[in-house]
Amino acid sequence: MRESDWLEALSEGNFDWFDELVEAYKHRIYALAYRKTLDASEAEDLAQEIFLQFYRKLPLFRGEAALSTWLYRVALNCAASYVRKRRTPLLPGAPPETASEGEPSDGLLERERSETVMSALSRLKNKEREVLELFYFQRHSTAKVAEILGISPRGVETRLRRARESMKRILAGTGYFEEVTGDARNRSIRALV
Amino acid sequence: MRETDPFERLFEALPAINAPSGFESRLHARLSEELAAAVQKNVFRVSGIVCIASALTMFIVLHSPLTSLIPQALEALKGVLP
Structure with a gap:
């Protein structure tokens, strides 16, 4: 069943x-x-709160955008509100389950x-983080990111540029960006493999 | 464009993050709880509306001009009846 079928079922109250x-x-x-x-x-x-909120708001869905667009809008709003309500600052906690395989040392490095x-x-601003999340991690096109965020594709490109600059600046202190994306990194990774 | 983007390589190097096992069942449990709570809330709401409506009806009946005529009507009936 795909999104068009879901929409049809939704219109029938299913x-x-x-x-x-x-x-x-x-x-x-x-x-x-x-x-x-x-x-x-x-x-x-x-994540559960995002799905619950999406379910709660389904009766308000009028089909102006794709269901997935709506899900991501709910997700970003929920996530922003979750962090706002949080009293303690963000600190890395328990790691998630990952799909990595291989040597334990690889796992540590990863x-x-x-x-x-x-x-x-x-450490990025919320707007910068959102645009990176949608473009790189969720792998949406610039047009789709624009639809989700309710801004123009040009606006998405501007935010992406700023977000990349901020990431580079933050990672510059660690040397990690150059290591991962530059030639030095490619050589070191090949040596590791 | 994505192929030449160094940020693609940066983020692709990260391990994939998956939802933990049992995620759906825990979500279902929360959804069921929420639906049950919504039903209960609706029952309370309907009961409340019925209670307020009953009280309002009683108030109107007791304070209506017609109600005040009942004792007079009874008195009149007493006079008419043998």
């Missing part, structure tokens, strides 16, 4: 397809929540890299 939507989006929404909270347990709580980038992401 909500049975909700399970299918959760199955299709649970990993992406959970990952988004994890990058926002930096804690596995809080991420699950937030975890270290992951923490560096997550920490850098958490």
Whole structure:
């Protein structure tokens, strides 16, 4: 069943397809929540709240945008509100389940890299983080990101440029950006492999 | 454009994050709880509306000019009846 079928079912007052939507989006929404909270347990709580909020608001859905667009709008609003209500600052907590395989040392290296980038992401402004999340992690096109955020594609490009600059600036202190994206990194990775 | 974007490489190097096992069942439990609470809330709301409506009806009946005529009507009836 695809989005058009879900919309048809929704117009008939049928909500049975909700399970299918959760199955299709649970990993992406959970990952988004994890990058926002930096804690596995809080991420699950937030991801569930996103799906619940989406379900609660379904009767208000008028079909002006795609269901997935709407889900992401709910997700970003929920995530922003979750962090606003939080009394304690964001600190990396329990790591999530990851799909990595291989040597334990690879896992440690991956975890270290992951923490560096997550920490850098958490230092960005909310608008910058949102645009990176949708474009790079959720792999949406500029047009789709624009639709979700309710801004023009040009606005998305501007935010992306600023977000990239901020990430570079934050990661500059660690040397990690050059390591991962530059020639030096490619050589070091080849040496590791 | 994505292929040449260094940020693609930066983020692709990160491990994929998956929802934990049992995520759907815990979500279902929360959804069921919420639906049950909504039903209960509606029952309370309907009961409340019925209570207020009953009280209002009683108030209107007791304070209506017609109600004040009942004792006079009874007196009149007493006079008429043998």
